[in-house]
Amino acid sequence: MNQTYNITLTGELIGEIERSDAIAVFAKLFKLPLDKAHDFFHKAPLVVKKSVDGDTANKIQQILEKSGLHCEINPVEVVETEQSTQVGVMNESAVEAQDEQSAQEREEMLDSESQTTTDPEQPSASFKGLKFEMAGQPDYGFVTVHVPAGEMLKVEASAMATMDTNMQMKTKMRGGLGRMVTGENIFVNEFTAANMEGEVGIAPGAPGDLCHQYLDNETIYLQNSAFVACSSGIEVESKWQGLVKGFFSGESLFLIRAQGKGDLWFNSYGAIIEIDVNDDYVVDTGNIVGFTDGLEYQITKVGGYKSFFFSGEGLVCRFSGKGKVWIQTRSSAAFVGWAHWFRPVKSKG
Structure with a gap:
């Protein structure tokens, strides 16, 4: 042999x-x-x-x-x-x-x-998007994005941690009324590489994971706090969920709609898991990070009213169709409920 x-x-x-x-x-x-x-x-x-x-x-x-x-x-x-x-x-x-x-x-x-x-000036046709490196996953995600000369990167306000000295920053309004109503930051920072390639290091506010997706004239919907950054070819705007879906889901009345051609980064509280949906799938509303266009969803309760009030599960999102859903392994609301019992209580005496 x-x-x-x-x-x-x-x-x-x-x-x-x-x-x-x-x-x-x-x-x-x-x-x-x-x-x-x-x-x-x-x-x-x-x-x-x-x-x-x-x-x-x-x-x-x-x-x-x-x-x-x-x-x-x-x-x-x-x-x-x-x-x-x-x-x-x-x-x-x-x-x-x-x-x-x-x-x-x-x-x-x-x-x-x-x-x-x-050669960053002549990328291979098989490559799509900007060069980047991830670090700190899944606990404290950090991404460094290489921005070619003359190109622009959109970053959530206050998320920039480091940058090269040739990067020029402008602040613009994004999301308008939708972001203002939900208490989210209504501004986004645009970083442009002047004269030569530059780097921007991005650290999201929440402890957790980062995910990158390259959109090829596609659409992804994100929870209102999940957006981190995107390249110039991606349009980001708020989308009204509807009063019933938004109010009863316990989450925001608005979603973020990211669509176009380019790079998109989003973050979570906890690690991110990608799930392929081919028919029906149920996710707790507090664990949803984002989902692809084409999936329909309804807010509903789990089981009967007894389960609704005493199971601790509350409301869920029932997806139908074919696409992808990204979930986070932790829920901020669940963490707050758990931590509540450990808070110091001042004696009335």
């Missing part, structure tokens, strides 16, 4: 490549969305190619290390019990092309591929 090998990405970088550029290269080679590549890269060391022969392993290693990604070749017997997850299928045509070309042609192709992927 011929010896086979696993290729393990160590997470270390070769040369002067930036970490964000290395993640972009990794995404291109393994045909992954940029956010998924980011998650995989930060789980390194991990196996990215399993059970290949020695020649193929060497070729893949050359491609990865030429792109600035350090990797190791290990016999299958050594690593099989330690790491069994393969990230994805590497672009086999790239490996075959390397085999057919001379060493000089191989160098030129890899150089060209690396420049196309890592």
Whole structure:
């Protein structure tokens, strides 16, 4: 039996490549969305190619290390019990092309591929949206967004934590009456990168997770306090839920409607879980973060009136249709109810 090998990405970088550029290269080679590549890269060391022969392993290693990604070749017997997850299928045509070309042609192709992927002025067509890095998840989410020269990023008021000195900020009103009525901040800050690329570090107010979605002429509805930031191609506005839905849900009378083409970031209290809805699904109103357009929803009670008053569950949101729902693992109202019993009480004596 011929010896086979696993290729393990160590997470270390070769040369002067930036970490964000290395993640972009990794995404291109393994045909992954940029956010998924980011998650995989930060789980390194991990196996990215399993059970290949020695020649193929060497070729893949050359491609990865030429792109600035350090990797190791290990016999299958050594690593099989330690790491069994393969990230994805590497672009086999790239490996075959390397085999057919001379060493000089191989160098030129890899150089060209690396420049196309890592140059922020010429992003690959397979990439969508702005480059960014997440940190502190799921407890205290923090996102750093790379804004290309001349581009603009919209950020919830008071959420900016850090920024480069070339970033220019303007404050504009957003949401109007809807935000004012619900007590939310009616302003949004716009950060524009002047002359060169700049970074903005964003820290939401609530302790919890952050989620990124790229909208391709799509719409997502968010609870009124969930919006964090978006790129310039996304329009954000308040949407009236209706008096019955808003009042009886125990949440805001307004939702945030984010629609267009670009990046959207939103946050939660607790961790965020994404759920695919194909028919009907029930979520407690206090745990909803957002949902996609196309889902219908109704506010209803759980069980009969006895359950409604004594179960502690109250009202729920019943979704129907096909789409996605994002929920948070904690409810601020439930936390307040739990903490209430531990508050210090001043003696009347």
